[in-house]
Amino acid sequence: MQKGNIGVTTENIFPVIKKFLYSDHEIFLRELVSNAVDATQKLRTLATAGETSVDDKELKVSVSVDEQAGTLTVTDNGIGMTADEIERYINQIAFSGVSDFMEKYKDKAEAIIGHFGLGFYSAFMVAKRVDILTKSYRPDSQAVKWSCDGSPEYTLEDIDKTERGTSIVLHIDDDSKDFLKKERIEQLLNKYCKFMPVPVIFGKKTTWKDGKQVETDEDNVINSTEPLWTKAPTTLKDEDYKSFYRTLFPMNDEPLFWIHLNVDFPFHLTGILYFPPIKNNIDLQRNKIQLYSNQVYVTDKVDGIVPEFLTLLHGVIDSPDIPLNVSRSYLQADANVKKISGYITRKVADRLNSLFKENRKEYESKWADLKIFVNYGNLSDNDFYEKAKDFTLLTDVDHKNFTLDEYRTLIKENQTDKEDTLVYLYATDTEAQYSYIQAARDKGYSVLLADGELDLPMISMLEQKLEKSRFVRVDSNTADKLILKDNSSQQELPTEKQELINEAFQTQLPQIDRVQINVVSQPMGSTARPAQITTDEYMRRMKEMSRYQQGMNFYAQLPDSYNLVLNTDHPLIQAILKTTETGTADSLKPVTAEIKGIQAKLDALRQERNKKKPEDVTQNEKDEIQNAEKALAGEQEKRRGIISESSKQNPAIHQIIDLALLQNGMLKGAALDAFVKRSVDMIK
Numbered sequence: 288m289q290k291g292n293i294g295v296t297t298e299n300i301f302p303v304i305k306k307f308l309y310s311d312h313e314i315f316l317r318e319l320v321s322n323a324v325d326a327t328q329k330l331r332t333l334a335t336a337g338e339t340s341v342d343d344k345e346l347k348v349s350v351s352v353d354e355q356a357g358t359l360t361v362t363d364n365g366i367g368m369t370a371d372e373i374e375r376y377i378n379q380i381a382f383s384g385v386s387d388f389m390e391k392y393k394d395k396a397e398a399i400i401g402h403f404g405l406g407f408y409s410a411f412m413v414a415k416r417v418d419i420l421t422k423s424y425r426p427d428s429q430a431v432k433w434s435c436d437g438s439p440e441y442t443l444e445d446i447d448k449t450e451r452g453t454s455i456v457l458h459i460d461d462d463s464k465d466f467l468k469k470e471r472i473e474q475l476l477n478k479y480c481k482f483m484p485v486p487v488i489f490g491k492k493t494t495w496k497d498g499k500q501v502e503t504d505e506d507n508v509i510n511s512t513e514p515l516w517t518k519a520p521t522t523l524k525d526e527d528y529k530s531f532y533r534t535l536f537p538m539n540d541e542p543l544f545w546i547h548l549n550v551d552f553p554f555h556l557t558g559i560l561y562f563p564p565i566k567n568n569i570d571l572q573r574n575k576i577q578l579y580s581n582q583v584y585v586t587d588k589v590d591g592i593v594p595e596f597l598t599l600l601h602g603v604i605d606s607p608d609i610p611l612n613v614s615r616s617y618l619q620a621d622a623n624v625k626k627i628s629g630y631i632t633r634k635v636a637d638r639l640n641s642l643f644k645e646n647r648k649e650y651e652s653k654w655a656d657l658k659i660f661v662n663y664g665n666l667s668d669n670d671f672y673e674k675a676k677d678f679t680l681l682t683d684v685d686h687k688n689f690t691l692d693e694y695r696t697l698i699k700e701n702q703t704d705k706e707d708t709l710v711y712l713y714a715t716d717t718e719a720q721y722s723y724i725q726a727a728r729d730k731g732y733s734v735l736l737a738d739g740e741l742d743l744p745m746i747s748m749l750e751q752k753l754e755k756s757r758f759v760r761v762d763s764n765t766a767d768k769l770i771l772k773d774n775s776s777q778q779e780l781p782t783e784k785q786e787l788i789n790e791a792f793q794t795q796l797p798q799i800d801r802v803q804i805n806v807v808s809q810p811m812g813s814t815a816r817p818a819q820i821t822t823d824e825y826m827r828r829m830k831e832m833s834r835y836q837q838g839m840n841f842y843a844q845l846p847d848s849y850n851l852v853l854n855t856d857h858p859l860i861q862a863i864l865k866t867t868e869t870g871t872a873d874s875l876k877p878v879t880a881e882i883k884g885i886q887a888k889l890d891a892l893r894q895e896r897n898k899k900k901p902e903d904v905t906q907n908e909k910d911e912i913q914n915a916e917k918a919l920a921g922e923q924e925k926r927r928g929i930i931s932e933s934s935k936q937n938p939a940i941h942q943i944i945d946l947a948l949l950q951n952g953m954l955k956g957a958a959l960d961a962f963v964k965r966s967v968d969m970i971k
């Protein structure tokens with residue numbers, strides 16, 4: 288028996304490996320099985336080159352556990368190693384990598400985590416001793432056993448082993464006993480080895496017999512050696528893709544469609560990406576792309592490798608060119624990875640484009656499920672938008688779809704305002720905004736439906752991208768003011784009367800939590816409703832956007848602000864104005880006179896003050912202004928009180944307010960109850 292020292296400078300490297308190298312100890316199995324697969328592949332390559340002969344069909348890897356003996360064994364019938372090769376590949380090469388690395392990162396053991404592929408030596412994360420029993424494929428080679436207990440010392444001895452290949456025997460450490468459990472190993476093999484290119488066998492298939500589970504003679508092969516993505520797309524049918532999707536994601540709904548990726552230059556990449564139906568809840572869909580390197584599972588966290596919006600897709604990507612054992616930030620900066628991500632984005636856009644061009648009907652039928660994905664891409668990746676703007680659809684309230692260009696042409700004639708801006712009208716809820724939608728359509732306008740999760744950010748983005756365009760929600764103004772076409776305004780009431788009727792309603796508005804309503808009046812024609820509620824587009828949009836963007840909290844905290852717009856052309860409003868005028872005329876007279884007097888005085892005082900420099904204004908002058916302001920506020924309060932007193936008696940005012948609130952879904956609780964009672968009284 289030969290003893291030796293592994294060429295390493297840093298003592299006790301193994302505790303470090305064990306502790307810090309991978310957050311997931313379980314990957315040791317992937318490393319050992321993929322080494323075994325490599326060994327068989329190498330033999331295959333040698334056979335192809337005529338250096339040896341081998342029957343392809345006999346190549347295999349098997350994994351077994353012996354709980355009693357405390358061992359886990361990975362066996363292959365691949366190329367094997369001579370004593371010499373062990374010296375070179377295990378003692379020198381594999382380990383030199385580690386020692387270099389330890390030199391560099393001596394002080395920051397934590398930096399090691401997930402940073403470096405240790406391959407074979409990762410076995411020491413779970414084993415207290417590792418044996419290699421191996422016999423090279425070379426004729427007449429001597430079989431050897433290498434053994435190491437985790438110190439830098441190893442032993443090497445000749446053994447009797449007749450079959451070609453290697454067995455790696457792990458004597459599992461006490462704190463890793465979990466890896467002796469059959470179920471655990473089966474689960475890991477399913478995760479990491481499911482698509483490896485050589486059969487991986489784990490025990491025998493079992494069957495139920497006489498109420499018991501018994502082993503059969505058949506090997507339990509856990510992998511499929513030719514997964515779909517390695518096959519030529521021309522040989523595959525739709526059903527093949529669908530059934531492969533089911534094996535990957537048994538719980539998911541059927542995919543809408545898919546892309547088969549296949550590049551050789553400037554990097555190698557194959558794979559299949561599926562478009563899942565996404566209605567909402569984007570986050571549930573993530574982490575469903577599996578990354579493989581030569582059919583060895585690496586991870587399902589592909590952020591950094593594919594652009595974020597593409598993480599909504601499901602499927603597999605296989606590339607030996609993606610550096611696997613490096614940190615995420617390194618990955619994101621890697622030039623290859625950048626190219627790959629650009630390539631995938633382009634492919635996805637091309638695929639959608641051809642679907643749209645070739646079968647628009649089908650594309651439209653899937654648009655509802657596809658929309659979030661496309662819009663997510665539009666919002667996060669300008670290169671994608673540049674391609675996707677041809678197949679991004681707008682949907683109107685009748686569920687008709689238009690491309691951006693088509694829609695522009697459709698509304699150009701009737702929805703361009705006097706500033707030459709194209710006004711896109713939209714609704715977010717066809718039920719709640721029913722009357723506003725109707726009013727807009729009565730004017731011949733088209734109304735879009737924007738009820739999707741990303742529609743609002745999308746609207747903001749389109750306003751930037753499309754020239755001279757503005758999006759306005761149908762309830763943001765009265766129908767005739769949604770799109771202002773000329774300056775000629777209709778007959779307005781004199782200011783005094785407007786103030787009176789506004790005040791009559793303002794004083795009777797119910798208190799609603801976190802809601803602020805401002806009364807205005809304008810002529811809207813005698814056939815329009817007497818009053819309606821509108822929401823200022825800008826403020827509402829800011830509030831809504833604050834959900835998507837950080838730093839907009841200010842808007843989120845503001846109360847919701849609405850306008851109650853009175854139609855001064857409506858006979859009911861005119862009647863209420865009359866009643867209020869007669870009902871308050873006498874009591875308002877002295878107050879109005881007083882207000883006029885104080886206002887005149889205040890104007891004069893202010894004029895005087897404004898002539899002077901701020902430092903020359905005397906205290907006396909300041910006091911006088913302040914007193915006048917106070918007196919004015921007092922009189923105005925009195926005025927409001929008088930109007931309020933009169934309005935309170937007028938059920939028509941309350942009824943009109945409540946109807947407007949009701950139509951907007953804002954009449955609730957006690958207010959709704961009062962409304963119903965009042966309505967009953969009115970028809971009694």
Ligand code: ADP
Pocket residue numbers: 318322323326363365366367368376377381405406407408453
């Ligand atoms: P890598 O696989 O990246 O080369 P490893 O540390 O996993 O690094 O393995 C080191 C070397 O040991 C391999 O390159 C190979 O030459 C040899 N080796 C490991 N396992 C086997 C095996 N099962 N059969 C033959 N050679 C092996």
Ligand code: MG
Pocket residue numbers: 318321322406407
């Ligand atoms: Mg390896």
